Amino acid sequence: MAKKNYQREDVLDNVISLFWQQGYAASSIQQITKATGLKPGSIYHEFESKEKLFQEALARYATASIGAIHKKMADTENVNEGIKQILADLVEQSKACDYCGCFLIKTQLELASQGNSLYQFASMQLSNIEKIYTEYLSRVYSDELAKAYAAQLMTVIFGIRIYGYQADSANTITQTFNALLPWLNEH
Amino acid sequence: MAKKNYQREDVLDNVISLFWQQGYAASSIQQITKATGLKPGSIYHEFESKEKLFQEALARYATASIGAIHKKMADTENVNEGIKQILADLVEQSKACDYCGCFLIKTQLELASQGNSLYQFASMQLSNIEKIYTEYLSRVYSDELAKAYAAQLMTVIFGIRIYGYQADSANTITQTFNALLPWLNEH
């Protein structure tokens, strides 16, 4: 088999959901082999180590998340409407029975204490997302206001992603973020 | 040594900071022995298993957290002032270089996927805290409003606890929660 019988991206997608659900420490190579269909040797041949594999999976998740933001902003009439839809999507996700929040946030919390490079990466991506929101908001508001609103938005998103673990919280969350971010309904 | 040479509570306090920092999976019995000074045998003699030990540590943390809320409410003039101080305390905590958020939230995120009883416990405690805030708020507001404000407060607290990982975020967080919860400055 001189040609590899798998697609790097497919492997990563399988690995993302495993790591996302269980976290870094609780996901064993054995589980990874089961989730991907690859033998240990192949995994280490394609990805250098468990850490590198996780890093790449997380990077793919982050890229997809950021891409989803840009897409939503391109598809909606104005910035506020785009953000409202993004928040509505988060609420929708929280309804799933296998809901497991945000991969970046989970990674940040799990690996913070070790000053891990994976923590650094997750942290950086979250900051990056805030910056992206700031840029979009500065189309509608002053730079100062855009910055403040982006920080509020990130705080509310973080809050939602954790509040979403509570069963049957969807309606409450929707009411909550509308009350917390009244400026979303301007324009 | 027929008399035990340690205090159950001291052991728990040491164990809390270990589990709090590193999470359940990443904290080994070996590390626990190092943190507590107890040998494996003693730990299993006093606490039945790693899971039971974690459970008890988490329960102690939760009790302390809830106690702190009641104390703050008793020490301040009114409910809104008490909540403002609690939020200010959270901001203060986030300044620490070894900041590691909230033990209950971290546990909920780490152990959610397994339907773990530890997850159930953490989840229940967080719900309980919301209920406590609802009760305090209903002294000042209608039941309906108190419920809505408590949900907002919990969402903002969750948000703060994650936003706090960001370096030098203290000022931003303070401005953010004042903007998100304008009703805190009533009365």
Next chain:
DNA sequence: CCATTGTTTGAATGACTGTTCAAAAAACAG
């Protein structure tokens, strides 16, 4: 058809995991 290159395999590695337990040690009661 051979040599080369790249891929897959899966057993083996040594370290570490949570847990157990028989023996030792220390306090108490009689």
Next chain:
DNA sequence: CTGTTTTTTGAACAGTCATTCAAACAATGG
């Protein structure tokens, strides 16, 4: 002092961890 009880000890257990590697395998280039 003796017998009982409680606690401590630390080696030992079976299992799992991440990782390695030589061998088998398959495809390409010449």
